[in-house]
Amino acid sequence: MLKDHANVLGAISASGEIIGRKKLQKMVYIAKRLQFPFQEKFQYHFYGPYSEELTLRVEELCDMGFLQEVKEKKGGYIQYRYALAEAGDEFLEHVGRPDAALQSVLTNMNDKSSRFLELVSTVLYFEHLPKAEVTEKIFTLKSKNRYTVEEVEEAYTYIASLREQAPLS
Numbered sequence: 730m731l732k733d734h735a736n737v738l739g740a741i742s743a744s745g746e747i748i749g750r751k752k753l754q755k756m757v758y759i760a761k762r763l764q765f766p767f768q769e770k771f772q773y774h775f776y777g778p779y780s781e782e783l784t785l786r787v788e789e790l791c792d793m794g795f796l797q798e799v800k801e802k803k804g805g806y807i808q809y810r811y812a813l814a815e816a817g818d819e820f821l822e823h824v825g826r827p828d829a830a831l832q833s834v835l836t837n838m839n840d841k842s843s844r845f846l847e848l849v850s851t852v853l854y855f856e857h858l859p860k861a862e863v864t865e866k867i868f869t870l871k872s873k874n875r876y877t878v879e880e881v882e883e884a885y886t887y888i889a890s891l892r893e894q895a896p897l898s
Contacts, residue, residue, distance in 0.1 A: 731824070733768050737786050738795055738817050739827040740767075744839040746812040750784075751776050753811060755846035756838045757783055762853045763895040765831050777851040787811070795820055834894050841887075848876055849884045860885070 740747075740757060747753045758778040761767035769780040790796035795817030799810040813821070827835070838846060851871065855863045864881050 734786060734790060734795075735821065735824045736767055736827075737783065738790060738813060738821055739825075739831070740835055741796065741811050742813045742818070742821055743827050743832040743835040745836075746810055747839060748808065748810050749843050750787075750809050752839075752843040752846060753787070754779055754783060755843065755850045756835060758850045759838060759846065759853060759891065760831065760834060762850075762856075763834060763891055765834070765895065771854075773854055777847045778854050790817065830895055834891055837891065837894070844874065845880075845884070845887075847871075847874070848880060849887055852881070852884045853888065 737757070740760065741753075744756070747756065755777065757767050757769060758771050758780070761769065761771070769782040769786070771778040771780045773779075787796065787798075791798045793816070794814055797810075797812045797814045799812075801808045801810065826832075841849075848867065848871070851867055852863055855866050858866070864878065867876055867881055
């Protein structure tokens, strides 16, 4: 159990700070699909793959004082920022930090927008289907996002580049 908590803490530690719950969900899902050691179960939801387990784990880490969650009002919605608390940093000193490959992948993903990571995670979720069907699903399920064919191609290219960084995939 604590190993799974440590993995989530390590992801946030490697990223420095993650802005947005959706972004955190997508980063963990993508890392899991790249065969990094995340155990959370995901299902398809409004914004792509979503894990209730991950949401509960983050809440527990905040309650334990290992993770800082800052709520900011942004127009008509609340945005959440996640960063390691001092107790979380001390905990990671004892259980170990993420390896260099995972740190590299997470840092890379954290530089991307949550909109793009939503697209990437959706492509990965339906990756078992032919590319044309994946593209059609994206245009149907994500019509409000107005993704272009070029963005879908960019997502596939990005996934390939992440897989090169992830020695386990």
